[in-house]
Amino acid sequence: MMLQATVSDGIGDGFLRSVVLVAIASAVFLIARGRSSTKRLPPGPPGLPVIGNVFDIPKQYSWLTYQNLAAKYGDVLCVQALGHTLIIVSSVNAAIDLFEKRSTIYSDRPASVLAQMIGWMRNLAFMRYDDNWRRMRRLFWHHFQPSAVVQYRPLQQREARHFLRTLLDDQTDLCGRIKLSFCRVLLNATYGLPEKDITHRYVELLEQSDANISEAFIPGAFFVEFMPWLRHIPSWFPGAGWQQKVKQWQAQATGVFEEPYRAGLDAMKRGEASSSMLHELIEAARGKETEINEELIKGTTATVFLAGTDTVRSLAGPRHAEELQLAGCILPEGASAAGCILYLLQAP
Numbered sequence: 001m002m003l004q005a006t007v008s009d010g011i012g013d014g015f016l017r018s019v020v021l022v023a024i025a026s027a028v029f030l031i032a033r034g035r036s037s038t039k040r041l042p043p044g045p046p047g048l049p050v051i052g053n054v055f056d057i058p059k060q061y062s063w064l065t066y067q068n069l070a071a072k073y074g075d076v077l078c079v080q081a082l083g084h085t086l087i088i089v090s091s092v093n094a095a096i097d098l099f100e101k102r103s104t105i106y107s108d109r110p111a112s113v114l115a116q117m118i119g120w121m122r123n124l125a126f127m128r129y130d131d132n133w134r135r136m137r138r139l140f141w142h143h144f145q146p147s148a149v150v151q152y153r154p155l156q157q158r159e160a161r162h163f164l165r166t167l168l169d170d171q172t173d174l175c176g177r178i179k180l181s182f183c184r185v186l187l188n189a190t191y192g193l194p195e196k197d198i199t200h201r202y203v204e205l206l207e208q209s210d211a212n213i214s215e216a217f218i219p220g221a222f223f224v225e226f227m228p229w230l231r232h233i234p235s236w237f238p239g240a241g242w243q244q245k246v247k248q249w250q251a252q253a254t255g256v257f258e259e260p261y262r263a264g265l266d267a268m269k270r271g272e273a274s275s276s277m278l279h280e281l282i283e284a285a286r287g288k289e290t291e292i293n294e295e296l297i298k299g300t301t302a303t304v305f306l307a308g309t310d311t312v313r314s315l316a317g318p319r320h321a322e323e324l325q326l327a328g329c330i331l332p333e334g335a336s337a338a339g340c341i342l343y344l345l346q347a348p
């Protein structure tokens with residue numbers, strides 16, 4: 001039996017929310033294993049013999065379809081397809097009841113075949129609930145628990161000031177520059193990268209991850225999730241064009257896991273890196289923490305980097321610039337921006 005969360009608001013804060021969103025966006029199914037299908041299941045639309053509800057499972061805008069189904073069948077409903085059972089959870093309360101209050105039984109997730117093929121399994125949001133997950137979660141918590149995040153404030157403040165100062169000279173491509181600014185904070189804290197190494201390439205990596213993960217993990221969009229043997233079909237085979245996409249996604253995922261990591265190691269070698277999560281993890285691995293290996297370090301740091309997809313997405317496009325303008329963050333043409341920025345720079 002599979003459980004899928006389709007709740008999009010009201011869950012926690014910060015990283016946890018990002019992980020939850022990534023998990024949802026990518027349609028990670030949470031599994032409740034070891035239950036026989038003869039047990040009573042939540043209500044759901046009637047399906048056809050054998051293929052079940054294959055045609056009820058939307059390939060696009062899935063939340064709309066599920067919202068409609070939920071109006072008819074309730075907050076927790078069930079669809080079946082090709083021998084798999086998906087439980088759709090579509091209210092915050094139901095999600096909290098199942099995934100928080102009963103987290104000991106509903107914290108696992110099935111290994112997504114696509115995530116395995118692409119190489120996304122090194123991301124905390126996709127991993128099975130096992131020892132590796134617990135190890136990574138522990139390292140993560142150590143650097144990002146509420147009392148630990150205060151250490152990033154000076155960095156955030158410095159970057160905010162720097163951003164405002166550059167705004168004095170140049171107000172073009174506002175969103176692009178906010179995203180870059182955000183990446184500078186993220187990559188300083190995570191990999192210790194010096195400013196000069198932080199280019200739009202990293203913004204691009206996050207934007208691609210967002211687009212690619214969203215597409216790859218639309219529930220039901222790729223039959224290989226239901227029929228794992230399809231992964232062995234070569235891409236030239238009629239109908240197996242999706243394998244080409246998987247190849248591109250693989251290359252993209254490799255970029256996310258390797259590029260900032262390598263850049264961080266290089267910066268350390270040159271003596272230009274500052275203290276960072278990467279640095280601390282490497283030190284811990286050299287010391288007593290024998291459980292920490294390179295894979296774990298790469299996965300943990302990349303998970304932090306990837307948590308940025310959410311922020312970058314919310315800054316996407318010119319609409320956001322308009323909103324900023326409406327909110328009074330950007331002054332209309334002709335107004336005195338300089339005075340305002342100088343004021344902000346001096347504010348504590």
Ligand SMILES: *[C@@H]1O[C@H](CO)[C@@H](O)[C@H](O)[C@H]1NC(C)=O
Pocket residue numbers: 154155156158188189192193194195272273274
């Ligand atoms: C990272 O940010 C801190 C705090 O602002 C700063 O002192 C440090 O120099 C930055 N690191 C690099 C490598 O630029």
Ligand SMILES: *[C@@H]1O[C@H](CO)[C@@H](O)[C@H](O)[C@H]1NC(C)=O
Pocket residue numbers: 207208209211212215244245246248249252
């Ligand atoms: C991944 O996302 C980017 C958008 O940033 C897109 O250009 C690219 O085609 C996507 N790759 C695949 C295989 O869909």
